[in-house]
Amino acid sequence: MSIKKLRLHAVCALFSLALGGVFGAHAFAQPGGTDPAVPAGTKLVVADQNEALQTLLRSAGEQARVGASITYANFLGGPAILEAFRAGALDLAVVGNTPPIQAHAAGETLPIVAARKNSAPDYQFAVRPGLTINTLKELKGKKIAYAEGTGRQPFVLAALKLAGLSRRDVRLVPLRAGEFPTAIRSGQVDVAALNEPHFSRYLRDYADQKASAIPAAEHAALPTSTAYLYASPKALKDPAKAAAIRQFVNSWIRASDWAVKHPQQWVQAYYVKNQGLKPEDGFAIVKSEGKVYYPLLSALIPSQQQLVDLIHDAGDIPKRLDAGEEFDLGFDPVIKAAVDSLPPAAN
Incomplete structure (x- = not known):
């Protein structure tokens, strides 16, 4: 297997x-109109x-x-x-x-x-402690967390396209969505698209290690x-x-x-x-x-x-x-x- x-x-x-329980299948119910009681x-x-x-x-x-x-x-x-x-x-x-x-x-x-x-955009790009990235063009050559099948996938692809970059210009690191916060904290990746509350928690908890993010203005044209x-x-x-x-x-x-x-x-x-x-x-x-x-x-x-x-x-x-x-x-x-x-x- x-x-x-x-x-x-x-x-x-x-x-x-x-x-428990088994999910059965019956004729499709038609949405809309007056709903019968459940x-x-x-x-x-x-x-x-x-x-x-x-x-x-x-x-x-x-x-x-x-x-x-x-x-x-x-x-x-x-x-x-x-x-x-x-x-x-x-x-x-x-x-x-x-x-x-x-x-x-x-x-x-x-x-x-x-x-x-x-x-507002789906996510925000967090940057590993000690590194500063000011523009999407500076993603070139960076290790970026990547999770196919999640909203982070087109978010990263859209950022690369907006910056005039291709996936050959960066290193996409395949991870599960739940691994993103740990990967950025540990420096396993340079950049990770985080959602809330993980983004704010990362900046707060690792402020003393110079945790940062790509400026909000750079996110303006990314998927909302x-x-x-x-x-x-x-x-x-x-x-x-x-x-x-x-x-x-x-x-x-x-x-x-x-x-x-x-x-x-x-x-x-x-x-x-x-x-x-x-x-x-x-x-x-x-x-x-x-x-x-x-x-x-x-x-x-x-x-x-x-x-x-x-x-x-x-x-x-x-x-x-x-x-x-x-x-x-x-x-x-x-x-x-x-x-x-x-x-x-x-x-």
Whole structure:
């Protein structure tokens, strides 16, 4: 048996022991319109990262609005989440812009059912202690952490393209997403694209060793932050789970809106209490995220296609894909209804 199959069986066994249950398939439920009540006993298994999703929904009071019982499973990075989907162990996950492309390239059908966009970049480039890099052009000759199948992949490729560099001009060091913070702290790599709260924590904890980052202005033209909610086809074929997923889409959008409109409560609940950061660091993170909005999926196809083409041109996927196949546009009415229901911001 191959290593890949062994890992897949291990994931499946782990989730069978931890969560139990078998995910069945039925006729596809149709999103949109008036949702039927979620039947009693309906369960969803949802992937989380850094406990951000569960903290968000609970803090916003949206957890109880979903009629299903939700179990969260914590992961680090999109590839591990994809393996769990392949093992039949997940119904839903919030990931970045690249895992759906990775799933698509692997022949997996994991439709995107909702999205959240920020006006700020996905990540920020941290620089190893003692080294200073002021421009993207100075990436030439540097060792850069690289994780295929995560949002860090097109982020690095876009930075190289913007700087007029190719992957031959740098040394891409293959790592898992969870290894990035350790790799940059130890000097295993010169540059690593970190997300929050890891970026702020790195600069804070290693300030005495002259930890630094590429200036924010150099990130301005890089891909902005995109969070996709994508689902298991098996769950979407189950009428009860499909109804629960539509409710989850609504609650996810409402919870995200709550966090934007109540930054003090959100910072305290997640960045301070859950992640152990100082309040001022949490507020700096929230401010750096820029504006947040919840576009219709149909509007996201062109930008997703650009990422698909970028990854293909770099040789990381074997054929050019149609990004439109990654979205379930039937959820656009659900998204629109959720956005229309958002309360106005307080004056």
